Amino acid sequence: MLASKRILLIIGGGIAAFKSLDLIRRLRERGAAVTPVLTRAGEEFVKPLSVSALAGLKVFRDLFDLTDEAEMGHIELSRSADLIVVAPATADLMAKMAQGHADDLASTLLLATDTPVLVAPAMNVRMWAHPATQRNIATLRGDGVRFVGPNEGDMACGEYGPGRMSEPLEIVAAVEAALADGPLRGKRILVTSGPTHEPIDPVRYIANRSSGAQGTAIARALAALGAEVIFVTGPADIPPPDGVEVVRVETAREMLEAVQGGLPADAAIFAAAVADWRVASASASKMKKTKGGLPQLDFAENPDILATVSQMTKGRPGLVVGFAAETDDVVENATAKRQRKGCDWILANDVSAGTGIMGGSENAVTLISADGAEDWPRMSKDEVAARLAERIAQALGGGF
Template identity: 45%
Template sequence: MAVSGGIAAYKSAELVRLLRKQGAKVRVVMTRSAMQFVSPLTFQALSGNPVHSELLDADEENSMGHINLVRWADVLVIAPATANTLAKCSHGLADDLLSTLYLAATCPVYVAPAMNQAMWHKTVTQENIQKLKSHGVIIIGPEQGDQACGETGFGRMSEPLAICNRLMDETPTRCLSGLKVLISAGPTREPLDPVRYITNRSSGKMGYALANAALKAGAKVTLVSGPVMLSPPVNADLISVETAAQMHAAIIGKAPAHDIYIGAAAVADYSPMITEQGKIKKQDDQTTLTLTLQKTRDILAEVAQLVNRPFTVGFAAETHDLEQYAKDKLTRKNLDMIAANWVGRDLGGFDSEQNALQVFWKNGQKNLAMTDKNQLAEQLISLIAERREYERGNKNTA
């Protein structure tokens, strides 16, 4: 648990006590500002472990205390997280033990913000929160109420019991521990000429959220990504591609060595038959332009047909007849599962921070309600692990 410098640090002492009561082993990191509010001795007594505050600890065997700490932890929770701490973490700064610990963390990270209501509502703070969410960080609170400054509003750190319960309920199981997961994400770009291309509206957010969720679940993740404006998940093996042909080559080459393949990318169905070497010019006497397109290779179907095929999960984004098209795709491409969502109805999907899924498999289905894509990804990863284990059990007893 990392404690930054705010009056809410007094609540963190109670949080340590509650976590210990639940059987958790707790080690505490404090910033210098935090030590102005609560004595390190308090946390040492409650946690039963020395408190860490220095980035480079001469008492550590290799003087790399931040690496040793972060490798020890199953979960990192920053409580309270001040506006300054949120800003440093969201921008990747690492000038003290807490921020360096966050940057080196590969485990799930929970953040409990605490600050004045005006600071919480500041645009830059909300931008930092959204950036942390896109990195897979789970935000707890803040709550509304009276503040130490005498003002009232959002910014109070959530109560220790609520944080403790959330951690106990949501700490992800290692349901994919030891497995290799291959995920595709984002759009492809099919060039018309050196300056133009055909693409789609996929942001890649769902695929990247799935990569983060799979990492949290203990998997070794390879992410094949089209061009997106997202930070790559920490510890995923990232392969950047642009065209459908490049994505096909990367995925078909990697798939046999993986246990699970999740095709979340929006791969172009067609690409230009001819890519002009020079820029296509507008002709004064030409009112129309004809482009000849050719079908791209079906990556998902080809993965499902491999001799050493992974457990194969497809995606279907539809504007109508969602269930019919998804079930048809499931059967036609010989998939193990398919996750389907509506697009074009203001119901999440492309460019949105939220989404909802209808997941289908042979003789079964489950609806995952509208929620944040990071939470939705964790739900889907858990379902994939469950279904894969069920299918393997049936094969072994057949």
């Protein structure tokens, strides 16, 4: 897939820079040509000789290199690539990108280009969560920059949380998705998946039955057609697909916040099984059983994510698709739900006892739109996802 593709790789300064060496090797294994750009901070973690040896090309480092700049080298570098990848993308480098700074070779390249850009963030968890960084991320997303990661895990600084740079093969998958020449190329699509867990106490929670298999299949099918996919997932059994931006959440309120942070988008697909209610005041410690007594739980309604996005007056995706798992009067209830929520399409499926749908490997859905109800035959979740992705491509003008 990457044969003859030209990748401009900008290596920022952080301990995760060592992964960029393996990334170069993985990209070249797949036929890509990798032109490396090493920041001054990046040189503190990986050496130019190592980068050059793996890339098989000269490492570019200086903005004011008289030999390179005699031919406006930074302009040529920025425009001759099929994709610019920033890995690791530090908080400082993303801030420069968001604010349009151009005080070194890397930031100048990123400002002087109309080539698609993919960033793989890597930083301390507190830096990632800082409002300034989140504002910069929102700006970059609005500018069309694609993201892969960050992952959650142990940090070199000893802390734990989101901020670890994605693994090289995850970045390769994102590169392949960014360069996929499908009908959804250039489209940004948000997908929610899995259940939400609403805590009762530290060991108990309320949840819906959902493996996340259907949402994962949809995200994978959309990425295969070239879409940039933001995948917002609750604690699902199925691992997320490669080549998409993954945002992990636990609760409905966290999912709404992640969805709002993932906009704008050309389309939004709400396949998650979001809990309708939560305990109003979850206990901070484990609730103990008492003889002959039952706990008294007060419930609060969770935010309606589908309705919130469907009824947005500004920044609403061009196509909003919801799901309806029904046990009775499937088409009638799903049709009423579509009208009530304000979404464009609803995919309704019968999950009544005996169908084997909920948690199973197959689905039988009815696509409900303003044009009426369209029954689809029972098929695998991957087939449902492929068919839905094709219909979305048609609706967004990609054709098929």
